[in-house]
Amino acid sequence: MFTIKEASEKLNCAAHTIRFYDKEGLLPNIRRDDHGNRMFEKRDLDWIRLMTCFRATGMSVADLKQIVDLALQGDETIGQRRAILEAHQEEIKRKQRVLDEAFEAVSQKLEVYNNIEKGNPEERFLTYIDKLDSPQ
Amino acid sequence: MFTIKEASEKLNCAAHTIRFYDKEGLLPNIRRDDHGNRMFEKRDLDWIRLMTCFRATGMSVADLKQIVDLALQGDETIGQRRAILEAHQEEIKRKQRVLDEAFEAVSQKLEVYNNIEKGNPEERFLTYIDKLDSPQ
DNA sequence: ATAAGCATTAAACTGAACTTTAAGTCAAAT
């Protein structure tokens, strides 16, 4: 069992944020000690860690809340939960494509800078006006 | 030359947003017709497209603004611009790693659902309490 | 000539996800 401070340190996640998640209903069944302080078990930390991973890739708190609500209803909601996760997986793939394109665009831009610094005039036609460059 | 409406349609970007970028100083030297309406050239659209690509991967408007301001100062600022873009490229790589991890976590979670639905009791130990699952 | 449809500006508003503040309780340490 961990205090909120310990949880916060282990997860590298502000205690305020953990309380916020609790208030939003993302942490059902968190136990309290006899002073009303939250006590976290390992499985609570695992769940917060997983939520942090989902959040970091764009899943909304509302979607997390829906997963929790469905999970609380039992195994007959697994189909709906699977649908949410599969949609998120598609969203992750889309984001990966966006990142790949951006990486390529930045690389091209850096090439433009290289050519300008080398004073390579053949390549300066790539520049936007004579200052702001745009790729091809 | 394009009106803001044409630019908006070509870029799939709200006219309001383009005006907002202009107001923020992200579109220097945009021309106006004799009624004060903005006129966009192809190179303006290219620059907005590139900014959209950067924005979509998390570059802040403030960073874009800095790139523009540096570009307006001339080629002697290319080193600073390169540093911003290289930092952004690192940030893109970091995001790619986060996405890869999340994809893996979602896949594991979907596996857990599969095992529960198959009624595979050996695998139920993976679940969080008996409702909220956490990976490994 | 008047309505529709485009443009302009400044400023207020929105939503999401925290973050901070305020006001308070409790227990251990000095």
Add this chain to the structure above:
DNA sequence: ATTTGACTTAAAGTTCAGTTTAATGCTTAT
């Protein structure tokens, strides 16, 4: 005994990147 530091709650504030609104003006079609 009182300070320190951790916890509690509710509520207000923050940030970012637009978005919406309001007030206005020009041009073209009816």
